[in-house]
Amino acid sequence: MYKKLIIINVAVILLVAAVYIFGYYFLNYPAELDVWEMLKECQLQYLPAVFVVTALASYLVSSLDFKKLNFKSKFLSVFPFLNTLALAFFIYIAAESFIKNKKELTKQENYYIREAQKDIKKDQIVMRYAGGFFLQIDDQTKIRKTDSIRKKYGIISQNTGCTIDPIDRKAQEKYSELTAPYLEKRNGKGWKERMKKDMDGLKNIKNPGNK
Numbered sequence: 001m002y003k004k005l006i007i008i009n010v011a012v013i014l015l016v017a018a019v020y021i022f023g024y025y026f027l028n029y030p031a032e033l034d035v036w037e038m039l040k041e042c043q044l045q046y047l048p049a050v051f052v053v054t055a056l057a058s059y060l061v062s063s064l065d066f067k068k069l070n071f072k073s074k075f076l077s078v079f080p081f082l083n084t085l086a087l088a089f090f091i092y093i094a095a096e097s098f099i100k101n102k103k104e105l106t107k108q109e110n111y112y113i114r115e116a117q118k119d120i121k122k123d124q125i126v127m128r129y130a131g132g133f134f135l136q137i138d139d140q141t142k143i144r145k146t147d148s149i150r151k152k153y154g155i156i157s158q159n160t161g162c163t164i165d166p167i168d169r170k171a172q173e174k175y176s177e178l179t180a181p182y183l184e185k186r187n188g189k190g191w192k193e194r195m196k197k198d199m200d201g202l203k204n205i206k207n208p209g210n211k
Helices: 003-025 035-041 044-062 072-122 140-152 166-186 192-200
Strands: 124-128 155-159
Touching: 003 035, 003 044, 003 072, 003 124, 035 192, 072 192, 124 166, 140 155, 140 192, 166 192
Parallel strands: 124 155
Antiparallel strands: none
16 A cells, blocks of 8 residues: 555656646746756756645644544655645646736737738838847948848848847747748848848948048
8 A cells, every 4th residue: 555655656746846847838938948948947946845845734634633544644645635736736827827928929929910011011121139230330331331231132120129028039930930931032042141241241341430
């Protein structure tokens, strides 16, 4: 009997640990599924505390006199039950966050689909980027020439700032899915390489203010 109860306890503990770790992915959806990243970021150090709490509660319950079972039998029966409650809690939290993030992602994707359709009609595809510029800009001449090159290929740039929202970044893929075929049809194959070559040519333009 004890052997069976021990197997059940081990199985429940492993299941709780797995849900706790992989729950990080659902809490942060649509982040990429990276097991190593989950292990580093899921605050694994708090998991033993969960088992300490359930073990302590199981100890207190098992100390009560009921069902005429010995302490060991009661503990091995109560401990997996309480851990199952913890498991249900972790699943609930992960599922709630996943559903919320999924709805927000769908909302953002629909927004970018509408934006893509409008921008294609205007022949002004927005290239969004985080942080700095595509190249080092040190004078107004280069700024004008850079904008002119992008306009030549039907593109305008937009700096989204340094903060990266995983949901927004994922939703932007819908925008790219719609605009990429349009840009290739408009500019021909290999247009990105040609634009990059034009951009690289600006690096050789000297700033009149520099000697």
